[in-house]
Amino acid sequence: xxxLTFDVAHLLAGGLVLVSFMLLYQDRLYALLNVFAIHALVLxxxxxxxxxxxxxxxxxxxxxxxxxFKAIVIPVALHRIVARLGIHREIETVVGIGPxxxxxxxxxxxxxxVMLRVTADADPLARxxxxxxxxxxxLGLLMMVTRRNAVSQVIxxxxxxxxxxxxxxxxxGMPLVVEISVAFSILVAFIVIGVxxxxxxxRFDTVDVHALDRFRGERL
Amino acid sequence: MTILPANTVFxxxxxxxxxxxxxxxxxxxxxxxxxxxxxxxxxxLSALLLFLGKPQPGAYLLVDDLNIVFIVLxxxxxxxxxxxxxxxxxxxxxxGRLTPGHLRFYHAMYQAMMFGMNLALVANNIGLMWVAVELxxxxxxxxxxxxxxxxxxxxxxxxFILGSVGIALALFGTILVYMAAQPVVGxxxxxxxxxxxxxxxxxxxxxxxxxxxxxxxxGYGTKVGLAPLHAWLPDAHAExxxxxxxxxxxxxxxxxxxxxxxxxxxxxxHPTAIAPGPLMAVMGLTSLLFAGLMLYRxxxxxxxxxxxxxxxxxxxxFAFGMGGPLANFxxxxxxxxxxxxxxxxxxxxxxxxxxxxxxxxxDIRGLTESHPVLGWGLVTGVVAIxxxxxxxxxxxxxxxxxxxxxxxxxxxxxxxxxxxVAFGALLLRVQGLAFGEPTGSSAPIQASxxxxxxxxxxxxxxxxxxPPxxxxxxxxxxxxxx
Numbered sequence: 001x002x003x004l005t006f007d008v009a010h011l012l013a014g015g016l017v018l019v020s021f022m023l024l025y026q027d028r029l030y031a032l033l034n035v036f037a038i039h040a041l042v043l044x045x046x047x048x049x050x051x052x053x054x055x056x057x058x059x060x061x062x063x064x065x066x067x068x069f070k071a072i073v074i075p076v077a078l079h080r081i082v083a084r085l086g087i088h089r090e091i092e093t094v095v096g097i098g099p100x101x102x103x104x105x106x107x108x109x110x111x112x113x114v115m116l117r118v119t120a121d122a123d124p125l126a127r128x129x130x131x132x133x134x135x136x137x138x139l140g141l142l143m144m145v146t147r148r149n150a151v152s153q154v155i156x157x158x159x160x161x162x163x164x165x166x167x168x169x170x171x172x173g174m175p176l177v178v179e180i181s182v183a184f185s186i187l188v189a190f191i192v193i194g195v196x197x198x199x200x201x202x203r204f205d206t207v208d209v210h211a212l213d214r215f216r217g218e219r220l
Numbered sequence: 221m222t223i224l225p226a227n228t229v230f231x232x233x234x235x236x237x238x239x240x241x242x243x244x245x246x247x248x249x250x251x252x253x254x255x256x257x258x259x260x261x262x263x264x265l266s267a268l269l270l271f272l273g274k275p276q277p278g279a280y281l282l283v284d285d286l287n288i289v290f291i292v293l294x295x296x297x298x299x300x301x302x303x304x305x306x307x308x309x310x311x312x313x314x315x316g317r318l319t320p321g322h323l324r325f326y327h328a329m330y331q332a333m334m335f336g337m338n339l340a341l342v343a344n345n346i347g348l349m350w351v352a353v354e355l356x357x358x359x360x361x362x363x364x365x366x367x368x369x370x371x372x373x374x375x376x377x378x379x380f381i382l383g384s385v386g387i388a389l390a391l392f393g394t395i396l397v398y399m400a401a402q403p404v405v406g407x408x409x410x411x412x413x414x415x416x417x418x419x420x421x422x423x424x425x426x427x428x429x430x431x432x433x434x435x436x437x438x439g440y441g442t443k444v445g446l447a448p449l450h451a452w453l454p455d456a457h458a459e460x461x462x463x464x465x466x467x468x469x470x471x472x473x474x475x476x477x478x479x480x481x482x483x484x485x486x487x488x489x490h491p492t493a494i495a496p497g498p499l500m501a502v503m504g505l506t507s508l509l510f511a512g513l514m515l516y517r518x519x520x521x522x523x524x525x526x527x528x529x530x531x532x533x534x535x536x537x538f539a540f541g542m543g544g545p546l547a548n549f550x551x552x553x554x555x556x557x558x559x560x561x562x563x564x565x566x567x568x569x570x571x572x573x574x575x576x577x578x579x580x581x582x583d584i585r586g587l588t589e590s591h592p593v594l595g596w597g598l599v600t601g602v603v604a605i606x607x608x609x610x611x612x613x614x615x616x617x618x619x620x621x622x623x624x625x626x627x628x629x630x631x632x633x634x635x636x637x638x639x640x641v642a643f644g645a646l647l648l649r650v651q652g653l654a655f656g657e658p659t660g661s662s663a664p665i666q667a668s669x670x671x672x673x674x675x676x677x678x679x680x681x682x683x684x685x686x687p688p689x690x691x692x693x694x695x696x697x698x699x700x701x702x
Binding site: 114115117118119120121122126130133134137141144150153157160161163164167168171172173174175 | 388392399431
């Protein structure tokens with residue numbers, strides 16, 4: 001039984017890393033949003049499994065919030081925003097997909113090496129979880145730096161937050177923070193969608209952050 | 221352990237929170253500007269009440285000798301900035317840059333930000349502290365973007381993205397601290413309570429703690445504006461309303477630094493964990509040298525002083541990184557002096573930019589002739605921030621340099637070099653701004669210069685004579701920092 005619980009947790013957390021990789025090579029916005037919904041779904045399954053094996057009912061709430069907001073509400077809302085604003089459907093990348101994937105593999109390897117070495121004495125389950133969480137976090141960061149569109153940067157940031165939620169759920173008995181961090185990630189998402197995209201739309205024809213660079217104050 | 225200490229510390233949190241709620245629904249900017257000032261004043265008074273009796277540390281809130289310094293400084297500059305802001309925004313409304321609707325939002329956000337910063341300072345729970353820093357970040361993001369110009373939106377976006385990444389790294393570090401604590405103090409709330417952590421830290425797993433500190437330093441370091449994570453800072457300062465530049469430089473950077481210091485104390489109390497000092501010292505020196513050089517090519521007056529803030533945060537981080545009673549004392553003093561001076565400079569810059577209608581350094585000349593009070597105020601502020609005697613910043617910089625010379629003479633070379641480079645750049649710029657043939661409008665400003673003069677007066681007074689009780693207090697806190 002113990003072996004099985006461990007394997008399932010491992011599978012789900014590993015699946016999250018895999019979906020993070022899938023986010024990296026999407027070149028269409030709608031596809032990206034769909035993959036992000038899968039990302040959030042895997043996260044909620046993973047957190048729900050943690051709730052089950054740790055016997056921590058409050059984590060079910062976290063899983064439910066991840067499912068409802070991140071897997072359904074936010075992707076749907078972003079779909080509508082993309083459609084209504086007529087944002088370019090292609091995602092412009094700073095670096096090619098190939099090199100990005102290679103860097104991503106390097107980052108995952110790095111986080112495995114760092115976390116597994118550092119946490120040699122910790123509970124094996126928490127240890128694996130933390131290593132996977134760091135991978136998801138770094139992949140989210142990578143996505144944010146290699147994308148130009150504001151929408152895909154927001155997706156990158158939310159996938160990064162998924163990594164944090166995974167880490168917090170894996171840390172046994174961690175108080176408060178799971179709920180609070182989820183509440184904040186929702187707040188962040190709302191602020192981004194509501195304020196920034198609409199404001200950007202007010203002034204520009206594009207939500208491509210690169211276009212904003214023209215308006216740098218320092219450039220004459 | 222009681223969950224919450226029923227005491228004055230609540231007032232410091234409840235007043236801004238309540239004021240934010242009231243201001244969010246209150247129409248009419250005149251009234252809300254006054255209410256904003258009143259709420260800030262009441263918060264300051266309740267912060268001073270904390271000196272009378274410190275509540276027992278609870279599971280969520282803590283007031284000790286370290287953070288009381290930060291709280292009082294925070295609420296004081298928050299109050300003076302609200303006074304400055306009242307006259308500043310009236311002008312913005314006249315020129316049509318802001319609408320009354322924006323102002324309602326602005327005032328509510330101002331108090332929400334003060335709430336976030338005060339909460340971060342009194343939090344005993346490292347999770348709560350993280351949430352509070354995030355809250356303060358989000359409110360300032362919204363305020364930086366309030367003008368809705370393309371530049372403001374870009375600045376807010378950049379600030380938001382970099383700030384969120386920083387804050388995410390900090391949360392990961394916080395989780396790692398909990399993981400390190402969990403085998404020792406057990407599961408649940410205790411694993412995040414700072415006072416519990418510091419008592420048991422010696423038994424924590426050093427490797428986890430080291431890794432946690434790296435994440436925390438990078439995460440909160442982004443918010444402090446340490447190079448190479450500073451990219452958001454100049455844009456956010458330049459494009460937002462000037463009162464926000466003043467609180468960003470004077471307060472928010474300190475709050476983030478306070479978070480770093482709390483974790484530094486944890487690591488310092490552990491026998492085999494890495495020494496946090498050298499990491500901080502290196503980041504501080506890098507920021508100082510980098511910002512010092514960047515000061516030369518600035519064309520925008522608010523950007524110029526934003527880079528100067530990076531420089532000074534570098535010096536302060538360096539001083540705390542060196543550690544020891546003298547360097548910590550110097551760091552604390554420098555932090556206080558920098559907050560007061562830099563916000564005074566931004567008060568002056570705000571009025572100047574309004575009356576001249578530009579932020580371009582090249583278009584502003586001869587201020588001492590067209591606006592003597594503002595012009596000389598700016599000159600005094602810049603002279604102070606450049607570190608000339610007899611003002612307070614000179615004394616703290618001198619202490620940083622002399623304590624470095626005494627312990628690590630080689631490190632003092634880049635430190636002094638950085639200080640001189642920045643000194644040259646600032647004096648070069650202020651000469652053009654303050655003297656020569658006046659340009660632009662010479663209309664008198666219709667705003668109170670009291671906040672600016674008050675700050676400069678305090679900085680001058682501190683440079684000339686530092687009251688012994690204050691010195692004793694700072695020495696005591698410096699001892700706590702290890």
